[in-house]
Amino acid sequence: MILDHVGLYVSDLSASRAFYTAALAPLGISVLIEGDGWCMFGSGRQPQFWIGDRGPAPGGIHLAFVAADRAHVHAFHAAALVAGGRDNGAPGPRDYHPAYYGAFVIGPDGHNIEAVCHTPE
Template sequence: MQIHRGRLIDHIQLVVVDIAAAKRFYTAVLGVLEIPLGGEAADHVWFDELFISTASSPAAAGQLTGRVHLGFQATSRAAVDRFYAVGLEAGGRDNGKPGERSYHPGYYGAFLLDPEGNNIEAVYHGPAKASARSVVFEF
């Protein structure tokens, strides 16, 4: 088991209308980013720190989430390109083709709208740089 310290977010839940469409889309795009399906049941699926459920799931309290923007780190520009292509094939819609962005030098990203209309991004920031804030504890 690993516990990561220094992250801003521990986990996120999306509550969706169509769990099958969400599973198909996220299995495809996160698979490209080497994030496998962690588990599933009739009313939810999860991938690492991303939990996706139906409104009838006990954790959702009957409410759908509003539109969100999630950015996932990619290991290369090629992974961003694959994320975009695979996501379109899995039911996503274009929201920004792969390319450099002006956010900072080396920022290469692509944007898709998932089946629920959420803005989903893959970004490659360039060669990895060590962060003093990121610490991983392994058990």
């Protein structure tokens, strides 16, 4: 693991919380801790993805979330679109390496959000 956690500053915490809660649920990621002006997500006991409404202007961020398999990549993409995300690359293989399989959406604040798995079919 390279990152301990990633944080985003968002323009509308409530809308972003709803989006990420829905989009990340298929990946087993949920809200672990929240407080005044922030919300932390994770798949275990340690929150690794944080959003907050205080800080610099939102935008310009790319985040790649781990998916267990290709079916989870598809589930993420579908859930993110239903939650209001914009398609930025349908589920499929990418040229990064032979087993790379990802899907991309643009979230409510213009962030490029990806789910990816690195296992062959």
